[in-house]
C-alpha cells in the first residue's frame with residue numbers, strides 16, 4: 085500500500101513536471117527536392133509563413149517544420165510551386181520520445197557538464213562558481229536583464245596584468261533558444277580558458293575574453309520547460325497566441341529591410357521596432373561600452389556548418405570581406421582537421437540567406453568590431469536536438485577553430 089502510494093506520488097510529480105510540455109504529436113519535418121533558382125526564390129518569399137530548419141539554397145533542398153494544423157496549406161503551397169518533397173519526420177513527438185534522454189545532473193561537483201544539456205540555472209551557477217574559485221582570472225558581469233528578469237550574465241576572463249590596449253574577444257550563444265548545441269560551445273571555451281588555463285595561457289594572457297553563454301535566457305529556459313523547439317524571445321507584442329521576437333532580426337542595422345518579418349506569428353518576426361527587446365538592448369549597450377577594445381565577435385547558432393560574416397542584408401560584400409573570409413577559412417580548416425567536419429565560409433547573404441537586423445551585422449556596423457562572425461554549428465538528431473553524447477565532439481572540434489581566431493588577434497596584440 086505504502087509502495088503504491090509512493091509510486092502514485094512519484095507519477096503525480098512526473099506528470100506535474102511535464103504538464104506544461106508541448107507535445108509535437110503529428111508535427112512533421114518535410115524535406116524538399118533540390119531547388120533551382122526559380123523554386124528557391126519562390127519558397128524563400130514565403131519564409132514568414134514557414135519554419136525553415138534549413139533554408140532554401142541554390143541546388144539544395146529546404147527542411148520545413150510543420151504543425152498538423154498547417155500541413156494542408158503547406159502541402160498545397162508546395163504543390164502550387166511544383167516542389168517535390170519527402171516526409172523526413174512523420175511525428176516529431178515519437179522521435180523525441182524515442183531519443184536519448186538528457187541525462188540527469190550529477191549531485192556535487194561543478195554545475196555544468198559536457199555530457200548533458202545544462203539549463204540556465206546551472207549555467208549561471210557555473211559562472212558564479214568560477215568567479216569564486218578564480219578571482220584573479222574571472223569576473224561575472226551582466227549585460228542587463230531579460231524581459232522576465234533573468235540576468236544576461238556573462239563572464240570576463242582576464243589575467244589582470246594591468247596591460248592596457250589588449251585586444252578582446254566577445255562570444256555569445258543561444259539568441260535562438262532551441263539551438264541547444266550553441267551554449268556548450270561557449271561554456272567549453274570558458275572552461276578551457278579558466279579551468280585549463282596553463283594549456284591556453286597564450287590566449288588568455290594576450291587577450292581579454294567576454295563570454296555570454298545564453299543571450300536569450302527566457303526563450304532558452306522555455307525550451308526546457310515548455311516547448312523544445314521555441315526560437316524567439318518571450319515578449320507579448322499584441323497577440324498572446326504568438327509571443328516573441330526573433331532577437332537576431334531585432335538589432336539596429338538595416339532593421340526589417342530583408343529576410344525578416346512583420347508577422348507576429350513568424351519565426352523571423354523582427355519586433356515592433358528596432359531594438360525593442362531588452363535582450364537586444366542589453367547586448368547593444370554592452371558591446372558599445374567595450375566595442376573599441378573588441379577585435380572579434382563570435383555568435384554561435386545551429387545548424388548547417390557555416391562560418392558567416394557581414395553582410396546578411398545585402399549581397400554587396402563588405403570592403404574587408406576578403407580578410408574576414410580568409411580568417412574564417414583558417415578557423416574552418418582547424419575544425420576540419422579534428423574529425424573531418426567541413427564548414428562553408430563567406431558572407432551571410434551570399435552563402436546562406438538574407439537576414440537583416442542580425443547581431444553579426446550590428447556588431448560590425450554599430451559596435452565597430454571589424455571581425456564579426458555567425459557560426460552555424462553541426463546538426464544532430466532531427467536538426468536542433470543532437471543527443472547529449474554529441475556535445476563533446478562538437479565543442480572540442482569547435483574550440484580548435486576558436487583557438488585559430490584567438491591566435492590571430494593574440495599575435496597582433498603583442499606587436
Ligand SMILES: [Zn+2]
Pocket residue numbers: 260263385386
Ligand atoms: Zn540561429
